[in-house]
Amino acid sequence: MTSTWKDARLGYTVRRRPPTPNIDLGRFKDLYTSNISDILGKLMTMDCRIKPVVNIEAPVIGFAVTVMVHPGANLMVKKAMEMAQPGDIIVINDQFDRNNALLGGVMAEMAAAKGIAAFITDGLVRDQEELEAAGVPVFAQGLTPIAPASSRPMGQVNTAISCGGVIIHPGDIVMADKSGVVVIPAIDAETVLEKGEVLRKKEWEWLHPEMPGEFPIYASTNAELERTGCEIEPGA
Template sequence: MTDCGVTIIEEFSRAPKRVIEGFEGLATANIADVMGRFRAMDFTIKSMNKLGVHLVGSALTIRVHPTDNLMVHKAMDLAKPGDVLVIDAFGGNENAIVGELICQYAKIKGISGIVTNSPIRDVYAINKLEFPVYAKGATPRGPLKEGSGEVNTTISCGMVPVHPGDIIVGDDDGIVVIPKEAAETVLEKTRHIQEKEQFVIENMMKTGKWERAWVDEVLCQKGYFSLQNNE
């Protein structure tokens, strides 16, 4: 459905389930490193849950006015289990776009979580639900339900482009967006990084040392000193 000010695309393709589930338990920091430190949402998009949250799912994208959440309600009707509602409210601070009722219904429907570049409300109740929500903060001022908007178009959230079907991963550090078409490669490389880091940590604990010859090599390359003078 496309009309003046309203676009609703009901279907979109998702990455294979095995690929999406493969990101469960992987750190957003390592995923971001694999993607060249890009596609990590701005630090203002924070977990509104207690520590230990982890979110994985397919992006169902929504664009709304900063004071209106009508299209969020429509998107929930279209969402499938495992989807993540990613809401672009133009970074507005005026109104909460998401609250307890939306989160309760989203959890019942099997939606994995919600990410928005706006405030939310009912933080205490949402925490008791143990439902992953990432937002800019909280305000008691609720939204209108008047508006135009878009569902399943390309949006921007946390200064990162998000396409329908991109894989969303969130933890206590924040949110990363993995392009659907690159997901398998990113997954494989992230697993390798985490295995490598675990080996480094285990070796550090065993020997009490962290061998990093590259530090002096980089300093030498930049002309700060020669390796010979450092010996």
């Protein structure tokens, strides 16, 4: 005997994709996740367990379509894929599940056909060879051959979620590369770009001192050692 719900269940919801923010993502091309992490005070950087499970040729950046699922269940992931626009990144809160893959080769092929930029999840995925062939970057906790759970119709699409310890809202900017994943709140995009330009200029100056080899970081390091009372043997 099966039962059905006559009324919508609280927390089981699909919301419209918000309008695409008027932000040119190409302006971030000279920045890496490490730069963004520094600018955002290390607070919008996902857990280091979330890493690329396929070969990543270049950083990926896009607007977030957010998904929350019951651990290991991917019904809402499929709905998010239907709703996503080309260039979007699907970000999935799977509560660090270590039992079931959320997606594999078939869904990656579907995502590639639609132009989805990447998948990011704190759960597991499968079919590494097929993921590689599909060409859609996938960042996850790891790999498993175990299929998704199919009988857990719960979750949310396009609500605020947590993934890898970071709060993400639909429409936020997500950047991912070989080092990891960072999230840029859409409201902070212009400030991040301004600070990024300053940071890149500063890094260039660090690496190109007036006297070759006399990097400013050495002077600041020695000043900090002296300030904090470190005993330095003469000549060291």
